[in-house]
Amino acid sequence: MIKDYGSQKELRAFYDFCIVGGGPAGITLALHLAGSGWRVVLLEGGGHEYSENSQSLYKCPSTGLDVYAEETRLRYLGGTSNHWAGRCRPFEPSDFSVGPPVHLPGWPIAFSEIERNLPAAMDILDLPPHAGFKAMNATLDGADFEADRFLLSPPTRFAQKYAKELNETEGLDVFINCNCVDLEFDSKTGRIGTIVVSDYQLHRERVTAGQFILATGAIENARQLLNSESLVAGGIVSKDGFVGRCFMEHLNVDLGTFILKDGQDGDSRQYFTTDAFVKEHGSGKGNVTASLVSEVKTYGRMAAIKTFFENLVCEVGGEQKIEFITRFDCPGDGVLGTLIEQFPNPDSRVSLLEDRDALGMRKTTIHWELSPADRNTIKSIGLEVAKCFAETGLGFVRLEECVYDASLPLKVSPHAHHMGTTRMATSPEFGVVDENCKVFGVENLHVAGSSVFATGGASNPTMPLLQLTLRLADYLNHQTGPVVGRYS
Ligand SMILES: Cc1cc2nc3c(=O)[nH]c(=O)nc-3n(C[C@H](O)[C@H](O)[C@H](O)COP(=O)(O)OP(=O)(O)OC[C@H]3O[C@@H](n4cnc5c(N)ncnc54)[C@H](O)[C@@H]3O)c2cc1C
Structure with a gap:
């Protein structure tokens, strides 16, 4: 059921899964987990439509090259899918088998890990199941350049397509105008115990869940982690660590x-x-x-x-x-x-400013360079x-x-494909999340979306990020943890 947190403060005492961010990643994950019988809450900061008070929280100046981070992202239910273009190109085996020529490793998982979820991701994006990704024109010179192959989604607008399911799936609570403003880490248990949410009147409340998943887009996923003073105090997030680094664009x-x-x-x-x-x-x-x-x-x-x-x-x-x-x-x-493709570069990064936004979170800035x-x-x-x-x-x-x-x-502009700020790696030496998208050092915090990309290839990010989100849903669904209990 979709409820407006501004007027309906009806959070349950406990959820199995708490997902922050109602864009393509968050909606997909919420429906899969709730569909498997878990108690799930999906927290979306914006409303049903664009609003100035929500969008202004996306203000994020850039240094170096301009990212246009406020203008391109959309902060309301459905996220940036409310105006994405729908171009879908799959990742290739070489995206996973060949590391970047910089001092950082590539993907720590095999191509097959993402490939198996391609049909389901295509279905979500309303791509014909058997269309295949065919070449659209003749090749230029087969040795160096082949014809590109891609499909165009209608494009799928997630809030519209899934309105009925978001309203009717049993066990799923969706709150709009409900902003996550803090993650509370308990260093004794190594877990996030609660997160703090706020409406636009600054009414704050704690949400308790067994597992938490950030799905707020690549810039905000890093911002949420950097903003959490308890994660900083617990040594999970540090100025010299990888959170926010390796911001990549196409x-x-x-x-x-x-x-x-x-x-x-x-x-x-x-x-x-x-x-x-x-x-x-x-x-x-x-x-x-x-x-x-x-x-x-x-x-x-x-x-x-x-x-x-x-x-x-x-x-x-x-x-x-x-x-x-x-x-x-x-x-x-x-x-x-x-x-x-842009290679991961620790100097291209999302970091915090001293200034705070209307909800009291520290604002962000991006330094983007080639x-x-x-x-x-x-x-x-x-x-x-x-x-x-x-x-x-x-x-x-x-x-x-x-x-x-x-x-x-160089005359270069971004494609609004934000990636890499919580990159996947085998250890915190090279990234922020492990092979299962779990934040290193925290037992019950995961990240969904293109911020986990270890490298970005030159394929549009939304279909691959959905493939990874479906993989995360499978993992969360099947793992057995002591605090996760069945809904019914
Ligand atoms: C103009 C444009 C064209 C594009 N075209 C393509 C394309 O052709 N192909 C392609 O693959 N990709 C394209 N993209 C990129 C695509 O839109 C993104 O990859 C996709 O939207 C990312 O999904 P997401 O769920 O990770 O994040 P988002 O869509 O950014 O969703 C994040 C959600 O989190 C919410 N949120 C943020 N902060 C908080 C908070 N503190 N508390 C609660 N909720 C919060 C936001 O309101 C939002 O709903 C395009 C982007 C733009 C701007």
Whole structure:
């Protein structure tokens, strides 16, 4: 049943599982655990719709590159799925078998651990079960770049799709406008005993559960841990530890422009690096999208002329007469965009500011930067794609100088894919959660979402994070712990 914590303070005395965050990860986990007969509470900080008092808690300035953390995330039931784009690309075996070329290990689990939950994750995202992830266009040059393969979710809006289940699943309480503001760690038992929640009138209450799961997105998962004074006092979270570090994005780099040769068909295409390419260049993976300027209006040889005529229309009118000119494109002109893997780098990190938000939690800041290894990936992909365009007779590429000259600042923007801030590892020396997404040093605290990604590959994160969430649901469901008791 969905209740508004602002007016309905009806928490039970004890839950088997307490899940914080009602986005794709939290909703998926809550429905699976409650569906198995456990008493579950799902705490969502926002309401049914966007509201300023909730969204303003996401204020998070960046240093280094801009992450746009407040503008891109959404803080209400359904989370960022309320406006995600729905592009789904599965992780590959090499994402798990090949570690990053930096001084950090890759995934500590095998590809099969996530692969087995692919059909269920596809079902959640309304992807046709037998569609397969097929190539959308011809390959560029099979040795270096193959055609990318992905599927588009409708896109699934979690709050709408699962409204009925959230309301009707027995044993599940969902509270909206219910913000987690503290995790209370008992160092004698090594457990989280309670968490503290608050409404927007600052009414606070404790929630007691056997197991707690953070599912508040990659920035907030780290923030929750860093904010907990008892976790800091207990030595679980420290300034020098991994919580908040290794923040990763997918890099949207403006590589440059291209002109297709006469006779080449004019559809936009998407390419993806082969494993052989990655091995040869010691680089990360990457998608390169070659879009024609007829679809992207701000680039290409016609851009200046179009802007001139558009301004003319505004100033002197005559729209119909010159409309044909503003609509005209140089056939075959295009721009190269990317979705490129970024390697884990401890210096890219979420950390706390001294300032507090309206609910009394310390605010966060993100420092996001590119490492030399990332610049190598971008340069390798840029140079090689330009070479392949020429060698295969597809056309010509004019690369931005900053792609191959690392001394120049790069034109890069984020994809709003936040990952890595509570990374999975075999020990606290290299991460925050273990192979079962359990926080090192705490018996009953787990993390769901892309913050646990050890590496991010170049696949969109939502489907893989759901595969891992389903794996976590299985683990929590089957593990036998002394404080976990059956609901019925
Ligand atoms: C514009 C855009 C396009 C995107 N397109 C794609 C795409 O095409 N493909 C793809 O794979 N991914 C895409 N993404 C990323 C995708 O949205 C995320 O991967 C996904 O939403 C993460 O799910 P989550 O449940 O981990 O976190 P979120 O969706 O961030 O949900 C977290 C939830 O926790 C709640 N919360 C936060 N703090 C608290 C608190 N203290 N107490 C209680 N509740 C709290 C929030 O209100 C929210 O509901 C896109 C993102 C953006 C912004």
